[in-house]
Amino acid sequence: MPGLWFSEFEEGQVFDHEWTRTMTEADNHMFSLMTMNPQPLHIDHHKAAATEFGKPLVNSLFSLGCLVGMTVNDTTLNTTVANLGMEKVRFPAPLFHGDTVRCRTTVVGVRPSKSRPGQGIVTFLHEMFNQDDTLVASCERAALMKAKPE
16 A cells, blocks of 8 residues: 555655656646636746746646645555645745656654554655756645554
């Protein structure tokens, strides 16, 4: 089964996720419009051309969603109770249509839950890189993880 139980995580563990994904214009437009974000920087080629980037940027929340989603299979699929929060969300370099991304996860914290015996909180550092190995997104995510069934 994909996903690891709380007891299977240890601080310093690194996952280089096999998934890659090319960010398409259609994905970016659909996500931006579905989330009611009419920012021309994401959906208007002519206005975006006049910016310092010269072309549309991939919506940062779409990038964040893909970043977390691309990590689930190796880490939390079927073994998480809930996401508890995301901190230190960063987008240090632009992401454009046609860029292909990959992700890496590092476990930065593991601790038992104080209120849920057998369960625990795992803090992940998720990082997304483009095809040139430039870091384009990162975040720390805390997840409440299930105990391994006996």
